[in-house]
Amino acid sequence: MADTLTPEARSAHMRRVRGADTLPERTVRAVLHASGFRFRLHRKDLPGRPDIVLPRYRTVVLVHGCFWHRHPGCRASRVPGTRSSWWEAKLERNVARDVEVAAALSSLGWRVVVVWECETRPAGRTVLAERLAGLLRGAASGNSGDSGESAPVQ
Numbered sequence: 001m002a003d004t005l006t007p008e009a010r011s012a013h014m015r016r017v018r019g020a021d022t023l024p025e026r027t028v029r030a031v032l033h034a035s036g037f038r039f040r041l042h043r044k045d046l047p048g049r050p051d052i053v054l055p056r057y058r059t060v061v062l063v064h065g066c067f068w069h070r071h072p073g074c075r076a077s078r079v080p081g082t083r084s085s086w087w088e089a090k091l092e093r094n095v096a097r098d099v100e101v102a103a104a105l106s107s108l109g110w111r112v113v114v115v116w117e118c119e120t121r122p123a124g125r126t127v128l129a130e131r132l133a134g135l136l137r138g139a140a141s142g143n144s145g146d147s148g149e150s151a152p153v154q
Contacts, residue, residue, distance in 0.1 A: 003082065025051050025063045027120040031129045032061075037136060046110070048101030057139040059111040061132070062098070066117045070095050074118055111139060 003010060020042060029052060032039060039061075040053045050060035066076035070091050079087050102112045113135055119128050 020051070022063070022065070024065065024115070024117040024120040027125070028052060028061060028063050028115050028128070028132075031125060032132060035129055035133050037132075047104035047108070048097075050101075050105065054136065057111070057136045058109060059113060059136060059139055060105055061113045061115055062102070063115050063120070064098070064117065067091075068094055069098055069116075071116045071118065074116065076118060111135075 005013065029039070029041075032052065032054075037054060038056070040055065042049045042051065043053045046053065046060065048062075051063045052061035053059075054061070064071065066074040067078075068091070069077075071077045079091065102114075105112050113132070115128065115132075118124070
C-alpha cells in the first residue's frame with residue numbers, strides 16, 4: 001500500500017514519534033512505583049541511556065516497542081510492505097544495537113531486563129508486575145533467579 005501522506009505530512013507525523021516517555025515506558029514506571037520500587041530515568045552515564053535504572057538492584061529495564069525492536073513472535077513486529085528492504089535493514093540495526101547495549105551493560109555489572117510493549121497492555125499488567133517484582137526481589141536477596149548468563153532477561 002502506498003503512503004497516503006505527502007512527504008511533509010509524513011515528516012511531521014514521524015517527528016511526533018517519541019523516543020522517551022512513551023506510554024509503555026510510563027506504564028512500566030507506574031507498575032514499578034506501585035510495587036514500591038524507586039528508579040532513575042535515562043541515565044546518560046550508562047550505555048544506551050537505559051529507560052529505567054534501579055541502582056539499588058543493579059538492574060536496568062529496557063522498554064522495547066514490538067515493531068521497532070522486532071519482538072519475536074509478536075504480530076506487531078511485521079515489516080511494512082512498502083520499502084521492505086529498507087525497513088528490514090533499519091530494524092535489524094535496531095536489534096543489533098540492542099544486543100550491543102545489553103552486552104555493554106552486563107559487562108559493567110548491570111542486570112538487563114527487557115519489557116516488550118505488548119506486555120504493558122492492560123490485560124498483561126498484573127503478570128508484568130509479578131515478573132518485575134520477582135526479578136528485583138531476587139536481585140536484592142542475591143538470588144538472581146537466572147543461570148548466570150549475561151543475556152537480557154526476557
